[in-house]
Amino acid sequence: MILADDNSSPLKLFSYFSNNHSQVLSWLWSHAWLSVVPVVIGLIVSLPLGWLARRYRWVYPPMVSLTGLLYTIPSIALFVVMPSLLGTRILDPINVVVALSVYTVALLVRVVADGLGSVPEEVNQAATAMGLTRFQRLLKVELPIAVPVIAAGLRVAAVSNVSMVAVAATIGVPELGQLFTNGFQLSVSGPYYPPILLGLILCVILALVLDFAIVLLNRSLTPWRRVVAAR
């Protein structure tokens, strides 16, 4: 369990970390998973949905309004309502994964649809003229060209997921947010900053790492952009 230091100086966060490193690292690990898995699930779900909204024009307005509506629901509300919808226990991390996947889908469907739509018409016509079927064109032309747009959406989703996962700690899900709730509980007799500051720093680092990973992925998936930029 977490031990409180006598000294509450903010700089004590290093000794706090070394005293509790196994616990903190396991929270960091689950925080990372709870942030990343919904991004992956959300991407897998929103690719076909975004394609549908692009392919059939009449699907776009209702789908964008519906996903926009989902995005307005506060995360804490979604975490709490999930057990009634899924039949899970209140502290089950699956609630967090499903709720954040819903957010990611809400954010990405529109991004995917707009990204696929950003492909210049003459490029599509050239692909068709070269004999590509509709499906080949989607895989080999439209999706690769939409990658930077989708990656920008993924960055927003990943960074905001890190912040939203922390919210789940207030209802007891174990991740980095526990550092905040612990700091809160240890501050009854006077401010105790180390866990709170450590939590803030680790959350920001995690967000930056995920953001950077998506930037790298984007670069490796779109090698032609570097060639063009180098000219």
Added chain:
Amino acid sequence: MISFSGVITWLNDPGNWRDRVGQEGIFTQLLNHLQYSVVAILIALAIGLPLGLLIGHSGRATFIVSAVNALRALPTVGLLILFYVIIGPHIHGKGDAAFLIPTEIVLVLLATPPILANTYAGVQNVEPAARDAAAGMGMTSTQVLFRVELPNALPLIFSGLRSAALQVIATATIAAYVGLGGLGRFVYDGLASRDFPQMTGGAILVAILALVVDLLLALGQRYAVSRGVSGRFSKRALPADSRSGEVVQLEVASA
């Protein structure tokens, strides 16, 4: 497994809506929640709107926008608890002040970036031709700002305001964790007493509140934004091809 019937029973019980001894009802907490949110959004507007207009209009000090944007990477729960722990002990006022003041500061910190960034982007995105035409017509710099740049920036300003409002309503819910009132009380009190219908009912009320506020702001946007900017004309009044010039909204904010 939590069934929805218990939640519906909880929401339908008039006793839960009225105040009782030692526990405030849904009406009071709803009003509290709205009050915390409106105060924070108004302060954020008072800071973000003029600052965004000024930076966008002058093109100076744009680093303020990126600096304020960096705030958004911080987890809201952490900020809330940090400010409560720093400020709370120094406030010996009546009632909720020890919870309310730190919460309002955090809410303003969260609501300002989307408003500031979107106002700035909205003014920046105004076509230079429109700006030049206005200057050519003899408008002063201030007139250009308020008669050309501001009306053209309104769709983006509204989308910033809407995402700020959602962020504030969501975070005000979490503020119940440190002890503030509002609809979040039902969520955390329900959790503490393992009263899951109350917990889920509170969460549903928060979701409904967020949806209604967003809808009202969308309506406000519809009336405030000039049709010349939104491109929303009646289809009969215009030939079909003149409707093509729709404004492409840049999504700057997504919290």
